[in-house]
Amino acid sequence: MVCGDELHIVGMLDAAKDMERQLAKRSAQSTRRSDARALARLRAGIALDEHRYTDAIEGLKSAIAAYPEVSDALYGPTLAEAYQKNNQPDSAIAVLNRFLAISRTARINNTGLRYNAWSLQRLGDLYEAKGDNTKALDAYERFVDLWKNADQELQPTVRDVRARIERLRKLNYKG
Numbered sequence: 001m002v003c004g005d006e007l008h009i010v011g012m013l014d015a016a017k018d019m020e021r022q023l024a025k026r027s028a029q030s031t032r033r034s035d036a037r038a039l040a041r042l043r044a045g046i047a048l049d050e051h052r053y054t055d056a057i058e059g060l061k062s063a064i065a066a067y068p069e070v071s072d073a074l075y076g077p078t079l080a081e082a083y084q085k086n087n088q089p090d091s092a093i094a095v096l097n098r099f100l101a102i103s104r105t106a107r108i109n110n111t112g113l114r115y116n117a118w119s120l121q122r123l124g125d126l127y128e129a130k131g132d133n134t135k136a137l138d139a140y141e142r143f144v145d146l147w148k149n150a151d152q153e154l155q156p157t158v159r160d161v162r163a164r165i166e167r168l169r170k171l172n173y174k175g
Helices: 013-028 033-049 053-066 068-085 089-101 104-111 114-130 133-147 152-174
Strands: none
Touching (some): 033 068, 053 068, 068 089, 068 114, 089 114, 114 133, 133 152
16 A cells, blocks of 8 residues: 555655556456556556646545445545545545544554554544544544554654644643
């Protein structure tokens, strides 16, 4: 799964485009849903990396259409990121809430544990930006609970979120 500019950061954008061309050839000759899904997902990752967020959203929707039974578990965080970067926060919130409503086992099996925390933090950020401090607090508190015993290199992020929680609590108390 690619979130954000991972292809660009690791210098893999050209390789991803080469892979996309090869997969497109194979997919054109195949009837397997997994090929169509993989091609759509790869194209969406390239579009995200190139800051073509509408194309990324459409690519992810194509991947979902090819394999709807696992759509939210596989694509939720990336689709939410594309919506957020495309200035569609309400859509990002809806996708993240659907992703987080999936059983924890399905989320771990399909996207890895790191996206659970990322999704909670991002959801808190989105709610905070909308001024919904109560929902932001809930998401941030769930994030801290999940990562309270995280590795030392992740603790600066946990401290930052704890500071946000304290600030929001003070705002709610005054309000």
